[in-house]
Amino acid sequence: MSEEFDEAYWEQRYQRHGPGHRRAPNPHLVAAVADRPPGTALDAGCGEGVEAGWLAGRGWRVTAVDIAATALRHAREHAAALGADVAGRIDWVQADLxxxxxxQESFDLVxxxxxxxxxxxPAPLRRLAAAVAPGGTLLVVGHAPSSPGTAAPVTVEEAVAGLDPGRWDVTVAEVSSRMAAAHHGHEVTLRDAVVRARRRP
Ligand SMILES: C[S@@+](CC[C@H](N)C(=O)[O-])C[C@H]1O[C@@H](n2cnc3c(N)ncnc32)[C@H](O)[C@@H]1O
Structure with missing residues (x-):
């Protein structure tokens, strides 16, 4: 791991900024599960739990992992505010990805x-891919290389290269732009590198 983006970096960042749950779930995730019945999901690097809470609210049983204890504390509070049934469907794990x-092969969605x-x-991505159950979906969204403020970009090509074409059908592999809320009511354009793939049954 880069020294700049280690546990201490994330921990300090979450302590400095406090909870920030007032945003919609990631639109690439929303698109990926729109027509899917709930199952088991792993949210790797869950931050303050917006996506985990959204998935659990739709009936998914979620394992949500992050390196930062403060992020997980905020995430637990967020889930509790969504209701005991939602919170009860999420397992929080503090771990370094x-x-x-x-x-292996235990989640319908990673x-x-x-x-x-x-x-x-590429090892963390390989491990996440290995956790997808047959028939399940892998969704990886990153900052595309030229996004403003991006210090550690991944490319779509790198992510796809880690997926054995004999086992995976890649359904999305693209860079796309979207507007997102920033500080002080401003909006910024984000460029997302998105890879979505289905593990063959
Ligand atoms: C930019 S934030 C994104 C959080 C959330 N997924 C979202 O979309 O808002 C990156 C997250 O990854 C977590 N993270 C970074 N490196 C990690 C690692 N090696 N293992 C586990 N979590 C990590 C950070 O603590 C942080 O919560």
């Missing part, structure tokens, strides 16, 4: 949004 190995453990190479 550069080392942590999820159970998603990760804007997590860039730069120096870790």
């Amino acid at each position: 550069t080392r942590w190995t999820p159970a 998603c990760s949004h804007y997590v860039h453990p730069a120096a870790a190479g």
Whole structure:
């Protein structure tokens, strides 16, 4: 992992900014599960739990992982505010994705949004892909290389290269732009690198 983006960096960042739950779930995730019945999901690098809470609210049983204890504390509070039934469907795990190995082939959905453990190479993504159950979906959303403020970009090509074409059908592999709320009521254009793939049954 890059020294700049280690546990201490994220911990301080979450302590500095406080909880920030007032945003919609990631639109790429919303699109990926729109026509899917709920199942089991892993949200890798869940931050303050917006996506985990949204999935659990739709009936998914979620394992939500992050390296930052403060992010997980905020995420738990967020889930509790959504209701005991929602909170009860989420398991929070503090772990470093550069080392942590999820159970193989055990999630109907594995998603990760804007997590860039730069120096870790392709191994974390490989482990996330291995956690997808047959017939399940892998969704990886990153900041595209020229996004403003991006320090550790991933490319669509790098993400796709880690998926064995004999086992995966890649359904989305693109860079797309969208407007998102920024501080002080402003909007910014985000460029997302999106890879969505289905593991063959
Ligand atoms: C830019 S934030 C994105 C959070 C959330 N996925 C979202 O879309 O808002 C990146 C998150 O990844 C987490 N993270 C970074 N490196 C990690 C690692 N090696 N293992 C686990 N989590 C990590 C950070 O703590 C942070 O919550």
